[in-house]
């Protein structure tokens with residue numbers, strides 16, 4: 001059974017390049033320890049969240065409040081700086097789609113690579129199914145991704161990321177997917193994935209979208225939970241994931 005447990009989790013980003021690293025400064029720095037010097041940004045601050053199968057959690061909050069970082073923690077992109085994090089279930093993160101991609105590799109090698117990263121076997125049949133979803137010309141499979149337009153690239157990455165069902169689905173904003181015809185198709189595929197997933201977490205600035213799709217909405221502020229709102233009656237309508245961009 002899928003579950004997510006975060007107990008007092010914090011994540012600090014190191015602040016590279018934000019200081020004066022000159023030789024003089026370093027030598028003096030050894031002699032004079034400056035008090036209160038911060039070398040990190042605490043992006044997630046003492047977060048405790050428990051979620052079981054059936055949970056549909058919305059993450060809301062202003063720019064920089066820690067929504068994306070929290071999703072990346074749950075996806076395992078970053079380890080927590082402190083606190084305990086425990087996840088059970090296959091996580092499919094639809095965050096920045098091009099993580100793990102090498103633009104110099106041909107399209108089908110990238111698909112195989114992404115499948116391996118997510119623990120799937122890249123069989124010919126699986127790659128062909130993914131390629132068919134993109135509706136791109138067959139010859140393009142053997143071209144480096146560097147030669148693809150941004151819309152074409154998005155098709156390949158989206159088709160690959162959504163090829164398998166998830167126990168835990170993480171969505172960071174709705175992906176602005178190219179032309180209308182593909183956007184509709186992508187939305188149907190995503191709705192299918194959402195309805196099959198045991199736990200879904202969506203970070204968004206679109207409050208109506210969160211109220212339509214979530215059982216609870218967590219409001220973040222400066223990396224902390226400012227409030228948690230239980231949504232009374234999640235809509236009986238199918239998920240409508242089209243989102244107004246921030």
Ligand SMILES: Nc1ncnc2c1ncn2[C@@H]1O[C@H](COP(=O)(O)OP(=O)(O)OP(=O)(O)O)[C@@H](O)[C@H]1O
Pocket residue numbers: 013014041042043061062063064065066067068069070246
């Ligand atoms: N790679 C990074 N290195 C250093 N600091 C970062 C990094 N990524 C994010 N931050 C900082 O962490 C904090 C939280 O950022 P995060 O992207 O998680 O916020 P967000 O709520 O998703 O914002 P938005 O709504 O704008 O997408 C911000 O202060 C941001 O400047």
